[in-house]
Amino acid sequence: MSIARLARHLGLSEGTISRALNNYPDIAEKTRERVQKAARDLGYRPSSSARRLARGVIETIGFVLPTCRTQHSDPFLAEILNGLASELARHDWDLLVSAVPEGQDEIEVIDRLVSSGKVGGFVIARTYRQDARVDYLRQSGVPFVVQGRTDDPSDYSWLDIDNEQAFVDAVTYLRGLGHRKIACLGGDPKMNFAWQRRCGYLRAMAQQGGHIGVGYLIDGITDAVSAKNATAHLLSISKSDRPTALLCVTDAVAIGAMQALNGAGLTVGRDMSVMGFDGLPIGLAVQPALTTLHQDSYEIGREAGRMVLELCTSSATSPSPSPRQTLWQAKLTPRASVNPPGTSPAQQNQGG
Structure with missing residues (x-):
């Protein structure tokens, strides 16, 4: 079914059909309803390229995969992409995911996509404290949304988790169970989420009288191998000063730590409690189940999609849409990998 056939069927001009389908105000309401009903009944679906030309909007959002090789298989990132793609599809928009070829950086790829006119906006994830991608997009005039923040997030749209408060909450929970010696496996300090979580750990330990022994804070842990x-x-560390609890920057890092403890013949949740961050489904599959700070990565992706669509559609009528900035809280989800010092997961389950 085409516009020409639809026009012949209704005895109207192709221009009238097109304007009725695109809700132009100069078309009478009765005519618009008649055309749209016929289009539904006859299975007409507008050409996406024609619709985009008519609206002057490129209905594709770009997402450039971060350059760090370990993040290409990052389950948190995969869930965000899943949610983002699902939300865009609900509005008949496309998601263009582009990898970074060897020898190039993300800025070159973003610049190529902007110059080619293939995308109408971008979503950026896994931000650095000072991020060249954000600086480039600030100057480009292309609508974009950042999953995360930089050191200066004042003038662009972003959606983030309150990472610092989440690690304060985590330390508070562990201290409430009786843990005083709490170690932290942190991420890359150049990454803003890792820096914020690190700051939360240090602030809470200082405020709550926790003990940070020599070697307790280890930065640069980005995957299960480095965690082990x-x-x-x-x-x-000597047994008298060994930590009784381990706070990890991500669930993947926490699972690597659990593997190392199991390999050393120790019991997770008794000899050392372990807490992660992300709330990934795999946390329920490990033994014991992983205590985590849950963030709904799929819903984060969907919300980022809603935000970037709003920016892209409003930018057609407003040269400088106001940035949207949203901060969500992580939810502490207790499971068997964290218990009071010296309490086994089985004893804790019996007690609960």
Whole structure:
């Protein structure tokens, strides 16, 4: 079914059909309803390219995969992409995911997509404290939304989790269970989410009288392999000063730490409690189940989609749409990997 056939069927001009389908105000309401009903009944679906030309909007959002190789398989990032794609599809928009070729950086890829006119907006994830991608897009005039923030997030749209408060809450929970010696496996301090979580850990430990022994804070832990090595280092500390709880920057890092503890013949939740961050489904599959700070990564992706669509559609009528800035709270989700010092997961379950 085409506009020409629809016009012949209704005895109207193709221009009238097109304007009625696109809700132009100069078309009478009765005519618009008649055309749209016929289009539904006859299975007419407008050409996406024609619709985009008519509206003057490129209905595609760009997402450039972060350059760090380990993040290409980041389950948190995959969930965000899933939510983002789902939300865009509900509005008949497309998601263009582009990888960074060897020898290039993300800015070159973003610039190529902007110059080619293939995308109408961008979503950026896993932000650095000072992020060249955000600086470029600030100057480009292309609508964009950031999942996360930079050190200066005042003039662009972003959606983030209150990472610092989440780690304050985590330390508070562990201290309430009786843990005083709490270690932290942190991420890359250049990444803003990792820096914020690090700051939350240090602030809460200082305020609540926690003990940070030598070697308790280990930065640069980005995956399960580096987590296993870092945990082995913690286990080399003399038993009298060894931490009783381990706070990890992500669930993936926490699971690597749990593997190291199991490999050393220790019981997670008794010899050392372990807490992660993300709330990934795999946390329920490990034994014992992982205590985590939950953030709904799929819903984060959907909300980022709603935000970027709002910016893209409003930018057609407003040269400088006001930025939207949204801060969500992580939800502490207790499970068997965290218990009072010296209490096994089985004893805790019996007690609860």
